[in-house]
Amino acid sequence: xxxxxxxxxxxxxxxxxxxxxxxxxxxxxxxxxxxxxxxxxxxxxxxxxxxxxxxxxxxxxxxxxxxxxxxxxxxxxxxxxxxxxxxxxxxxxxxxxxxxxxxxxxxxxxxxxxxxxxxxxxxxxxxxxxxxxxxxxxxxxxxxxxxxxxxxxxxxxxxxx
Amino acid sequence: xxxxxxxxxxxxxxxxxxxxxxxxxxxxxxxxxxxxxxxxxxxxxxxxxxxxxxxxxxxxxxxxxxxxxx
Numbered sequence: 215x216x217x218x219x220x221x222x223x224x225x226x227x228x229x230x231x232x233x234x235x236x237x238x239x240x241x242x243x244x245x246x247x248x249x250x251x252x253x254x255x256x257x258x259x260x261x262x263x264x265x266x267x268x269x270x271x272x273x274x275x276x277x278x279x280x281x282x283x284x285x286x287x288x289x290x291x292x293x294x295x296x297x298x299x300x301x302x303x304x305x306x307x308x309x310x311x312x313x314x315x316x317x318x319x320x321x322x323x324x325x326x327x328x329x330x331x332x333x334x335x336x337x338x339x340x341x342x343x344x345x346x347x348x349x350x351x352x353x354x355x356x357x358x359x360x361x362x363x364x365x366x367x368x369x370x371x372x373x374x375x
Numbered sequence: 376x377x378x379x380x381x382x383x384x385x386x387x388x389x390x391x392x393x394x395x396x397x398x399x400x401x402x403x404x405x406x407x408x409x410x411x412x413x414x415x416x417x418x419x420x421x422x423x424x425x426x427x428x429x430x431x432x433x434x435x436x437x438x439x440x441x442x443x444x445x
Binding site: 215216226227228229230231237238239240242245246247260262264283285287295298300302305306307309315317331 | 388
């Protein structure tokens with residue numbers, strides 16, 4: 215995962231392994247602040263992921279990381295959220311399916327869209343990072359970014375349930 | 376394409392958060408997004424004070440960090 219985010223930032227991933235907590239362990243980028251991404255788009259990335267280490271069989275085994283929730287946020291230069299991909303099946307929100315929020319930074323005019331939970335499938339961080347490069351002008355920090363993202367995402371797709 | 380600066384390469388290794396670091400991170404983000412301490416957020420969240428709209432971006436960005444509260 216660190217190699218994946220290194221396509222757009224040198225910020226380290228930080229993780230908790232507090233397995234005594236009722237909450238799933240956490241992976242977060244940097245210190246949790248939105249991380250400015252390189253390039254003229256002047257956008258920032260917020261990344262948090264809940265995960266679990268679970269037993270797996272066959273090619274996926276003996277252990278694998280299972281995603282249990284995520285938040286991927288993109289902010290504009292003024293700190294307004296452009297979009298946020300959320301999946302939080304645990305906790306107090308009634309929306310437990312993966313979904314997308316369009317924020318104030320997206321410039322939408324219909325008021326319903328600023329509060330809507332737009333259904334999505336589960337979104338891989340690789341897709342979001344690729345989008346920041348191809349659609350938001352983020353300058354990749356490594357020449358092999360396409361290969362890194364593709365290989366990581368393929369591995370995720372092979373192991374996901 | 377810029378090469379990875381040596382300092383950045385070293386600094387970019389994944390880092391396991393200590394309990395204290397985790398609480399500090401949670402506190403920082405609670406103050407950033409909601410103007411309250413991490414402890415105040417945890418208490419407010421668990422008592423349902425955000426239940427009317429828990430999915431607001433500023434709330435969820437902090438709520439995702441609840442595993443750090445232990």
